[in-house]
Amino acid sequence: xxxxxxxxxxxxxxxxxxxxxxxxxxxxxxxxxxxxxxxxxxxxxxxxxxxxxxxxxxxxxxxxxxxxxxxxxxxxxxxxxxxxxxxxxxxxxxxxxxxxxxxxxxxxxxxxxxxxxxxxxxxxxxxxxxxxxxxxxxxxxxxxxxxxxxxxxxxxxxxxxxxxxxxxxxxxxxxxxxxxxxxxxxxxxxxxxxxxxxxxxxxxxxxxxxxxxxxxxxxxxxxxxxxxxxxxxxxxxxxxxxxxxxxxxxxxxxxxxxxxxxxxxxxxxxxxxxxxxxxxxxxxxxxxxxxxxxxxxxxxxxxxxxxxx
Amino acid sequence: xxxxxxxxxxxxxxxxxxxxxxxxxxxxxxxxxxxxxxxxxxxxxxxxxxxxxxxxxxxxxxxxxxxxxxxxxxxxxxxxxxxxxxxxxxxxxxxxxxxxxxxxxxxxxxxxxxxxxxxxxxxxxxxxxxxxxxxxxxxxxxxxxxxxxxxxxxxxxxxxxxxxxxxxxxxxxxxxxxxxxxxxxxxxxxxxxxxxxxxxxxxxxxxxxxxxxxxxxxxxxxxxxxxxxxxxxxxxxxxxxxxxxxxxxxxxxxxxxxxxxxxxxxxxxxxxxxxxxxxxxxxxxxxxxxxxxxxxxxxxxxxxxxxxxxxxxxxxxxxxxxxxxxxxxxxxxxxxxxxxxxxxxxxxxxxx
Numbered sequence: 001x002x003x004x005x006x007x008x009x010x011x012x013x014x015x016x017x018x019x020x021x022x023x024x025x026x027x028x029x030x031x032x033x034x035x036x037x038x039x040x041x042x043x044x045x046x047x048x049x050x051x052x053x054x055x056x057x058x059x060x061x062x063x064x065x066x067x068x069x070x071x072x073x074x075x076x077x078x079x080x081x082x083x084x085x086x087x088x089x090x091x092x093x094x095x096x097x098x099x100x101x102x103x104x105x106x107x108x109x110x111x112x113x114x115x116x117x118x119x120x121x122x123x124x125x126x127x128x129x130x131x132x133x134x135x136x137x138x139x140x141x142x143x144x145x146x147x148x149x150x151x152x153x154x155x156x157x158x159x160x161x162x163x164x165x166x167x168x169x170x171x172x173x174x175x176x177x178x179x180x181x182x183x184x185x186x187x188x189x190x191x192x193x194x195x196x197x198x199x200x201x202x203x204x205x206x207x208x209x210x211x212x213x214x215x216x217x218x219x220x221x222x223x224x225x226x227x228x229x230x231x232x233x234x235x236x237x238x239x240x241x242x243x244x245x246x247x248x249x250x251x252x253x254x255x256x257x258x259x260x261x262x263x264x265x266x267x268x269x270x271x272x273x274x275x276x277x278x279x280x281x282x283x284x285x286x287x288x289x290x291x292x293x294x295x296x297x298x299x300x301x302x303x304x305x306x307x308x309x
Numbered sequence: 310x311x312x313x314x315x316x317x318x319x320x321x322x323x324x325x326x327x328x329x330x331x332x333x334x335x336x337x338x339x340x341x342x343x344x345x346x347x348x349x350x351x352x353x354x355x356x357x358x359x360x361x362x363x364x365x366x367x368x369x370x371x372x373x374x375x376x377x378x379x380x381x382x383x384x385x386x387x388x389x390x391x392x393x394x395x396x397x398x399x400x401x402x403x404x405x406x407x408x409x410x411x412x413x414x415x416x417x418x419x420x421x422x423x424x425x426x427x428x429x430x431x432x433x434x435x436x437x438x439x440x441x442x443x444x445x446x447x448x449x450x451x452x453x454x455x456x457x458x459x460x461x462x463x464x465x466x467x468x469x470x471x472x473x474x475x476x477x478x479x480x481x482x483x484x485x486x487x488x489x490x491x492x493x494x495x496x497x498x499x500x501x502x503x504x505x506x507x508x509x510x511x512x513x514x515x516x517x518x519x520x521x522x523x524x525x526x527x528x529x530x531x532x533x534x535x536x537x538x539x540x541x542x543x544x545x546x547x548x549x550x551x552x553x554x555x556x557x558x559x560x561x562x563x564x565x566x567x568x569x570x571x572x573x574x575x576x577x578x579x580x581x582x583x584x585x586x587x588x589x590x591x592x593x594x595x596x597x598x599x600x601x602x603x604x605x606x607x608x609x610x611x612x613x614x615x616x617x618x619x620x621x622x623x624x625x626x627x628x629x630x631x632x633x634x635x636x637x638x639x640x641x642x643x644x645x646x647x648x649x650x651x652x653x654x655x656x657x658x659x660x661x
Binding site for chain 1: 375376377378379382469471476477478479500501502503504505506507508511512513514515519522523526527
């Protein structure tokens with residue numbers, strides 16, 4: 001009996017211990033939020049909601065607004081998705097469905113290796129390799145012939161919103177690629193064979209299988225990539241040009257929320273420091289909103305996908 | 310069982326031994342002096358601490374190069390024995406400290422315009438107004454008549470000027486914008502001076518290396534970096550017309566000359582700007598870097614060691630500056646600093 005009650009005590013202790021650990025996580029999140037809120041109060045009081053719609057960032061006159069940074073973070077991240085999603089989903093389909101076995105392992109290994117490179121290395125590579133290539137081989141010719149489109153308006157310097165988007169895309173490809181591959185691998189072989197046996201081509205098989213089965217998973221992979229892109233700091237600040245301005249042209253410089261915090265935090269004081277913390281709080285809210293929205297869409301997609309089968 | 314007790318006994322012996330070792334170390338432990346602040350003088354200070362500790366094994370230094378703003382915060386909070394900064398403390402900042410602070414100049418730095426221009430050799434000539442015009446976005450092409458007439462021997466290319474500046478808050482930006490504010494009224498009205506400002510145009514690079522990266526990678530770019538950084542990376546530097554109308558190439562001698570130029574009028578607290586300094590040879594975008602110490606030291610031994618170190622730094626230490634691309638303090642300034650060191654005291658008694 002004694003040993004049995006000892007077992008119960010251990011069970012009880014184990015349950016309480018796990019509950020404690022769970023509450024630590026919760027406590028940390030609340031603490032983080034509370035500290036950000038407290039430190040950003042001076043800026044909140046001074047600027048209020050206008051902080052969200054003001055485009056000035058003047059540390060000398062102490063006038064601060066977050067709009068250019070919000071714009072830069074959102075635009076560079078979505079630009080990255082626009083490039084990375086088709087690329088990585090396409091690559092995932094190729095690796096899983098078409099690639100000869102001897103090619104599968106090296107390609108997926110290299111793709112996953114991309115995820116292990118520190119972001120400052122990406123940034124340096126961006127400055128010395130990606131930006132000059134983009135500038136001379138893409139931006140200059142495009143602005144010469146299509147410069148009348150606001151999206152491609154010059155002058156071309158190199159560091160730009162486009163450079164940030166492309167670099168971010170390269171950084172998030174391994175994440176989207178490897179999750180997409182996992183998702184594609186979950187499709188039952190029999191389902192694929194069923195489509196083929198009904199006279200479907202490979203393309204039809206992939207289209208039906210992905211449409212029916214894999215869309216929620218691929219969407220999830222995309223959100224994972226987006227989360228990484230929104231918070232990326234070092235690589236972005238090294239190629240985006242760090243100019244707090246809103247421009248319709250992808251060839252002009254921008255700035256991101258994470259980048260301005262990293263750049264100015266160390267030497268900031270007073271209202272500038274408080275405004276930087278407020279930007280941090282906003283960044284936290286942006287990621288929270290994106291993740292919640294994604295969860296909502298995902299659960300709807302999952303419901304639809306399971307109804308389809 | 311026996312084995313376990315054997316292990317325990319062994320551990321106990323080891324523990325006692327290690328405690329003895331630790332105790333022994335404490336007895337001969339050197340006096341540790343903690344400092345924090347500016348990144349600009351960090352290579353110089355590291356060298357100083359190393360050399361000084363070799364000669365005086367009783368003193369060791371621990372310096373965190375967290376930035377000038379951080380150095381001021383730490384010395385204000387009293388968490389370090391000394392702070393270090395490239396921008397002197399403001400009156401407001403001085404009010405927040407628990408006791409009077411003494412600024413000790415230790416070295417001189419210069420900020421230099423660097424550029425990337427095919428065909429144009431070293432020593433592009435610029436005037437204060439042209440430099441301000443470029444950074445205000447009013448002079449946008451290299452063949453602008455205002456630049457061309459200064460550089461008649463060179464054919465200036467018909468190319469865009471790409472302006473680069475620091476994106477991070479820094480003492481380098483403070484000196485550079487202080488210079489533009491001093492020499493150009495439009496800059497003063499529109500932008501002003503600070504560690505970070507609202508730049509009218511340009512691309513931001515993080516750190517000296519970020520600005521240098523933009524300049525090196527972008528044809529037609531102009532930026533500003535510390536003299537030491539430009540020298541070590543062999544970048545093309547512009548010469549600038551100084552207050553007395555001479556075009557000066559940025560060198561360590563020209564930087565020291567700027568300090569010599571203001572030595573006579575240097576205030577007792579050394580919080581002085583060297584930008585646009587008088588003197589024929591003076592490089593106009595120069596600045597001091599300071600160590601911050603409390604006038605009234607709380608710990609006699611540490612205070613004494615600190616003063617002895619500073620006495621050494623402004624004499625023997627100055628000889629190490631040139632090798633690391635810092636400009637040495639001119640003799641006239643060293644003498645004034647020496648007087649200031651005598652004011653550092655413990656309970657009213659000078660530690661000099």
